[in-house]
Amino acid sequence: MAQYRTFTAADAIQYARQHVGWDDASALVDAQEVGDGNLNLVFRIVDHQGVSRVVVKQALPYVRCVGESWPLTLDRARLEAETLRAHSQHCAEHTVKILHHDPQLAVMVMEDLSSLHIWRRELVQGRYYPQAAAQLGHYLAHTLFHTSDFWLHPHEKKAQVVRFINPEMCEITEDLFFNDPYQKHQRNRYPSELEDTVALLRNDDQLRTAVAALKHRFFSQAEALLHGDLHSGSIFIGEGQLKVIDAEFGFYGPIGFDVGTAIGNLLLNYCGLAGLLPPREAAEARELRLQDVKIVWRQFEHQFLTLAVEKTNDDALAWSGYAPLFLQKVLADAIGYCGTELIRRTVGMAHVADLDTIRDDAMRSACIAQAIHLGKALILAAPHVAHVNDFIARIRQYG
Ligand SMILES: Nc1ncnc2c1ncn2[C@@H]1O[C@H](COP(=O)(O)OP(=O)(O)O)[C@@H](O)[C@H]1O
């Protein structure tokens, strides 16, 4: 069994050659380290023509963007590969293909998606992909339904919950989403002129109660195998194509968390657009983003309901009145988690290019303030929103 060592580019090439399972694996001759996320090494393995053919990703024993002072479990590579494989069983068309993985080396070899584009980069440039929102809704419905109690036998479901226990990665989310932004913490980062706005988050009793309830459900509601960090930087996009990567935060949690973080990232873009594009283009792009939000929810809801009617295995859950009631609760959760994503990406440690790349300082602060206000309003409104049209109306009101 191979002992863990951090890969060099040469290691990554050799490893790819051994594990891609191609006759022409010797054509893999060079590697470029392209990791731009917070956590891991990512090598694109290229051929003689410089064309990227396959990707090797390895977990480091610490958080990459911080360094060795923040150690982190290598088991996240196993969880990432196994979550992506599980999701691929139910939604292969929108999940990156894992070709090989080794839990000891914390490494995986996967399909190369370099011909597509990271969605966040496209959103920041104002480029629109009309099919993306519906495909994201499809991905959410199929991965979440088929890993839930609606589909899995109760014994299988419980075994899956155990297999995907992910305490260290969940703890990062528990701290970064639900603790740090609502207290003074050295990890927080926001413009100093927003100190009063941020202080209001710490001092709002109703908000703190709502955030506690969202965290409690994140701890305790093992509804489905979540991606766990479904943001637009973890989604590749192209003409008619959408593929999800980077599932190391995968675990059994509340379905609304995946739906809400995905929508939250569309709304972070919505808040940033005024600082990213000229006024007329920004206004048009903001309308498209609201349309995207509506489509993600509607597709998810429609497809989950259809799957529930056609495929629910459990006798009680198959009762016709139950799935719509369950989805009401998922919508409320999703709006709440969407609000926490807006706040943790603006006040907390991990930021997004949709806001950070705004060049004008005053405009950047104004857009960040808007995201914080919207996040807070959504967390408070979540239990009272009965329909997606009401959700959109609240975004227009507060964003
Ligand atoms: N399958 C892939 N094909 C092509 N590029 C990839 C692939 N997976 C990751 N990348 C590149 O590596 C970057 C970081 O990958 P990611 O999985 O987000 O790392 P991290 O876990 O550190 O966040 C992505 O933004 C993308 O540019």
Ligand SMILES: CSC[C@H]1O[C@H](OP(=O)(O)O)[C@H](O)[C@@H]1O
């Ligand atoms: C200390 S990890 C911070 C942050 O980074 C992760 O994102 P990614 O793996 O895509 O870079 C995740 O969102 C964590 O909350």
